[in-house]
Amino acid sequence: MSKPLSPVWLFDLDNTLHDASHAIFPAISANMNTYIARVLGDGVTPASREAVDAARVGYWKRYGATLLGMIRHHRVDAADFLRQTHDIGALHELVRYERGLERLLRRLPGRKILLTNAPTAYSTGVVRHIGLQRQFAHHVSIEDMRVHGQLRPKPSKLMLRRLLRRHRVAAGRCILVEDTLMNLKRAKQLGVRTAWVTQYLRFSDPIGKAPLPKMVKRPGYVDVKVKSVLKLPAHLRRLAPRYNTENL
Structure with a gap:
């Protein structure tokens, strides 16, 4: 047998x-808010925090990942999104x-x-x-x-x-x-x-x-x-x- x-x-x-919840996710989240606010803004003024939160949660619930919603509805480049949102500095200072x-x-x-x-x-x-x-x-x-x-x-x-x-x-x-x-x-x-x-x-x-x-x-x-x-x-x-x- x-x-x-x-x-x-x-x-x-x-x-x-x-x-990741200790320090890394807060840093990535802040970068993501900045990125999405710029994309959703009018080219001069970034979108409001309320609009950003609604997009993040809405796309997350609908697609399982905010990034997919940003790609589908705003033609965001995935590589650019990932690079900028994960630019969080020295990992050894954040990883627990x-x-x-x-x-x-x-x-x-x-x-x-x-x-x-x-x-x-x-x-x-x-x-x-x-x-x-x-x-x-x-x-x-x-x-x-x-x-x-x-x-x-x-x-x-x-x-x-x-x-x-x-x-x-x-x-x-x-x-x-x-x-x-x-x-x-x-x-x-x-x-x-x-x-x-x-x-x-x-x-x-x-x-x-x-x-x-x-x-x-x-x-x-x-x-x-x-x-x-x-x-x-x-x-x-x-x-x-x-x-x-x-x-x-």
């Missing part, structure tokens, strides 16, 4: 492997993370793929600062998430299907580790197992005005809810039930 295939882990980056992440990833069985809606330059810098660059077999950033020439970041099921085909892995072998519920929900619809990381979550909207409830129950499409990714080994039997974890 052959041994079951080892799992394939799809790790999100921001607010999953590090605390738990110790033991590198050991955790080495301990988990199977391949690990970084799957992030962040741009390549930024995500590469964060991963290197944390010391995880050798733990990922592949690094999939937002620039890589194109289907038929169109940008399709998470939570796109079409993108995720294509990713699984490209890496020749069945959805049932994969585990998505994420902080964003919509991304987990869409992945679960494809048969991917899901782990929800909650410790860095502060808000339920992209503009920081809707705080999360103090007690958020695990939705049915989430297989495991953990405060920290460091707790994942304790849930391997549920996340990878067909893989023999007794020898770990």
Whole structure:
């Protein structure tokens, strides 16, 4: 009898492997507000904060990412948007993370793929600062998430299907580790197992005005809810039930 295939882990980056809400998200958010205000303005006066907030939340709810709305409705260049919004200075002054992440990833069985809606330059810098660059077999950033020439970041099921085909892995072998519920929900619809990381979550909207409830129950499409990714080994039997974890 052959041994079951080892799992394939799809790790999100921001607010999953590090605390982006602490300093990085506020810096990116400020840059995004400035960028969107300029685009929505009349060429002389930037748009109001209310107009910017409405666009950010509206596009986020409709498309899953504010950037997609800016591309579709305002013909924004994605590379320019990502470059300017993620120009936040020295990462070492902003990144906050738990110790033991590198050991955790080495301990988990199977391949690990970084799957992030962040741009390549930024995500590469964060991963290197944390010391995880050798733990990922592949690094999939937002620039890589194109289907038929169109940008399709998470939570796109079409993108995720294509990713699984490209890496020749069945959805049932994969585990998505994420902080964003919509991304987990869409992945679960494809048969991917899901782990929800909650410790860095502060808000339920992209503009920081809707705080999360103090007690958020695990939705049915989430297989495991953990405060920290460091707790994942304790849930391997549920996340990878067909893989023999007794020898770990």
